[in-house]
Amino acid sequence: MGFYSLSSSLILLVFLLFISDSESVRTLKKLAVRRGGSLSVPCFYDKQYKLNHKYWCKGYYWSSCGIVAYTDQSTKTTSVTDHPTQNMFTVELNSLQDSDSGYYWCAVEIGGFGTPDDGNYVDLMVSADPAVRVENSSVSGQEGGSVSVQCFYSAGYKNKLKKWCRFTDWSCYPNSAVNISDDGKGSFRVEMSGLQKSDAGWYWFSAGDVGVTVHLTITNTSEAEISTSDATPLLNGTTLAFFIILGLFLLLVVGLVIWTLQRHMLATKRRSNRGPADVLYSNIVFRGKSQTQPDQLIYFLLAQEDHDDKVIYNAVKCHQ
Template sequence: MKTAKIKVSGHGLFHKSGLTFSLYSCSEPMQSKRGSETGRTLQSNVLHSEAGRVFVSGDSYRKMHIYSLMISLILSVFFLYISESESVKTLKDLAVKSGGSLTIPCFYNGKYKSNPKYWCKGKYWSSCGIVARTNTRGRTLVTDYPTQNMFLVELNSLQESDSGDYWCAVEIGDKWTPDESDYLYLTVSADPAVSVINSRVSGQEEGSISVQCLYRTDYKNKQKQWCRFRDWSCLTSQNSAVQISDDGRGAVSVEMSGLKKSDAGWYWFSAGEVGVTVHLTVTERPTNTTRKSGTTLSGNTMFLWILLAAGLGLLVSVVTYLLRRMFNPAETRERISDTTVHTQSQDSKTYTKVKPNKRKPSSAAAQETDFIYVNVASASKNTTLPGTMQ
């Protein structure tokens, strides 16, 4: 009986997630040796191996070859599908309150920086309809950030009718290669499974922020997580930088302290499998130069206020001094003690004497001079007052 001998060797076809998958390929059949391999030759339809070699009949070889090709083809398609699906990545289940807005980050492989991006709606990828493309305007906006290998889908004024299946997609532009995409489901309702008070928060370097998250009562026993898109890592309990507090009544507080610039970016809060996105902005802390400038400005301001107060004090002193000079009683008595009073009428001038009436002092310590005032009336040229000289 004619037998065939084939060599089977392993070849690595795929390397995915640390696993190597191998297929067996067959070499050309070779004639078996006569006589010297007694006991090592296969009878018809008998199969065994020795020293890495497998001996099969001709019919078995042909069938094995066909099966090998079929398995290779199936595995190639399967792993190609897995590889392509991971070229775009986003969350799988999101919730938002009706009437509100939601921003969805979609991350893609760096080789697609220059490719157009779009947002597609439909349960099946092959039949989904494009809702918005990169840089188009409308209720849905798609904005690409090539430096971050990410594009954002902004959904505004959402209604319950907007709930459904969606796809983040990257256009390849080759009719033989399908576009890259990743699937997610969006739920819009009056009472969403999860939500946040503020979807955009801001903090200062070395400072802290607090995010208030809410969940529906039927999600009370679901696992709560605070996750970061950058490395797809999640926290379910607190650590030195992040404190997660669940009050058990539908509210979770997430506090991040000791903020760094690298903490900025996109996060999500989830209860069970449902999530909602949050964006964190970290601003620079004021430098020492800025603080010194502020201190100098405060010192100059204080100095100006002191000068102003001193000037006002000096002005008040001068005005007070002048008023005292004008209304000093001693000066008034000096003016009254003048012995001559000039009175001028419209027709002529009339002069009179004011004689002091000296009294005897009532005591030796004080003397006072009294004056007798005479009313002077207007007179004509030829009129002479009694006691006056012409």
């Protein structure tokens, strides 16, 4: 009996080293994505892990998975962001290829000798024709309004059970606020009406056991109206002011150019009309002697041109 108990304990220990299916860390078990596409993986954890480091690792066995990225670290295709207030961290995967398919782990670093880290696995399948996909993995709606999510599934999943579920409470719909329709030909539509702030968060659509994630954002109606009404006048006013200033500047430049050209042409005209000398003599009048006036004056009427084209006349008299 003692040997049997010891053997059982060893087997259990080995099993725990290779398999971790924790309820303290949860995510969707199977996710599908189109080749070359992107995917967001939400990983939820108990509040006791708020301060622990989180990471994303790849490998079939939990004990030997290779760490891809820690929280707040990123690689060419992977980034991990922690959201302690929501007790979750998200893994963003980009430009996925077939070689990226495989088992991954949402993991929390526990630390301490003999204390294994905590984590849960997700089976990621990348293909040209994924089992399920969504038109938009991130959608937004206004509070009190409605939003629709268009989902698709491959022919092989036509008869599989379809679900629209929420990660927060792991509950699946429909209910009075959610309308689901399946055309039976590969298209699955989700309509959510009467949206509230509390409806924001992570959801998933699944066909059979394969799913894809969707993030829903809810905006406040009054905030959306204010931002829409204020943004356009501000943009138009700024644009109008810019064009007015630009127009005034162009008018100033054109006026300055015209004034400079006129000054240049006037100066050229003055130089061309100017004689060889600065002083011109004209209207020289000689008056001889007479019986009544023996000493007649000789008047010289001089005309002098200055540099401003102003003519100054001077009379010079001489006795004869």
